[in-house]
Amino acid sequence: MMLHDKVAVVTGASRGLGAHFAHQLIDRGAHVFGLARSQDALNDLHDELGERFHPVVCDVTNEQAVTDAFTHVTDTAGQLDVLINNAGFGQFGAVDELSTEAWDQQQATNVRGVFLCSRAAVAPMKAQNKAEGFGGHIVNIASIAGLVGNPNISAYNTSKYAVRGFSQALMKELRDDGIKVTCIYPGSTETNFSNVAGSSIAPNPMQPEDVAGTVLHVIEGPDNYLISEVVMRPLRPRG
Numbered sequence: 001m002m003l004h005d006k007v008a009v010v011t012g013a014s015r016g017l018g019a020h021f022a023h024q025l026i027d028r029g030a031h032v033f034g035l036a037r038s039q040d041a042l043n044d045l046h047d048e049l050g051e052r053f054h055p056v057v058c059d060v061t062n063e064q065a066v067t068d069a070f071t072h073v074t075d076t077a078g079q080l081d082v083l084i085n086n087a088g089f090g091q092f093g094a095v096d097e098l099s100t101e102a103w104d105q106q107q108a109t110n111v112r113g114v115f116l117c118s119r120a121a122v123a124p125m126k127a128q129n130k131a132e133g134f135g136g137h138i139v140n141i142a143s144i145a146g147l148v149g150n151p152n153i154s155a156y157n158t159s160k161y162a163v164r165g166f167s168q169a170l171m172k173e174l175r176d177d178g179i180k181v182t183c184i185y186p187g188s189t190e191t192n193f194s195n196v197a198g199s200s201i202a203p204n205p206m207q208p209e210d211v212a213g214t215v216l217h218v219i220e221g222p223d224n225y226l227i228s229e230v231v232m233r234p235l236r237p238r239g
């Protein structure tokens with residue numbers, strides 16, 4: 001997809017990977033509606049990126065907020081070409097010490113949020129496919145934790161395995177509607193993720209701009225060419 005004047009929604013845009021996706025989409029001439037809960041951080045990003053960045057305060061676990069956000073996008077921009085489901089966090093801890101609330105919040109953000117945003121994007125993308133012959137592209141940010149289970153991250157593993165299953169199903173469900181679905185599996189990346197999770201990051205993580213560069217490459221592929229999955233790792237995680 002040529003990104004100039006295309007319209008993208010990036011969830012979790014207020015910092016980390018999401019802010020880098022927004023940056024690189026705007027560098028290529030796209031308009032980006034950036035969703036997150038932190039209004040101040042979104043406004044700061046608007047100051048940095050300019051008028052092509054549209055801040056939208058939205059908690060992706062909240063069904064009405066997601067509906068309102070996507071209605072705002074389609075009413076304002078009249079199109080929706082790219083959705084990057086990136087909002088997420090790591091709820092780490094031993095299974096016998098995980099509260100039910102912590103488990104539910106992990107699945108609500110990382111799984112329900114992906115479902116709600118994807119569902120909201122599919123209707124306008126299907127309409128675009130009917131009108132123009134190409135619907136759009138949904139990119140889901142899973143994790144290597146969606147491919148390999150590990151101790152003390154069972155809630156996070158569960159959420160990212162779910163994103164993987166959802167992505168594979170949607171990829172086959174939507175391809176004949178001209179909608180691409182790609183699932184991305186990054187390893188350790190230098191963002192605020194490990195601070196939120198209360199974990200330590202690999203000593204030599206990937207850089208978020210490199211992960212974003214690969215995702216942009218995937219989105220920019222020819223229309224009849226779908227990269228459905230990408231796994232990314234630091235070459236020397238321990239340095």
Ligand SMILES: NC(=O)c1ccc[n+]([C@@H]2O[C@H](COP(=O)([O-])OP(=O)(O)OC[C@H]3O[C@@H](n4cnc5c(N)ncnc54)[C@H](OP(=O)(O)O)[C@@H]3O)[C@@H](O)[C@H]2O)c1
Pocket residue numbers: 011012013014015016017018035036037038039041058059060061086087088089090109141142143144185186187188189190191192193194196
């Ligand atoms: N960094 C890594 O090592 C790594 C590796 C593999 C996969 N990932 C995945 O990459 C994605 C982005 O993480 P990151 O590394 O960039 O972490 P980050 O720096 O902590 O950013 C997380 C983003 O998600 C947003 N967010 C969290 N809960 C939200 C909610 N309920 N509604 C809307 N936005 C929400 C946050 O914004 P607000 O707080 O303002 O809402 C923030 O913008 C996540 O899905 C994560 O699982 C990260």
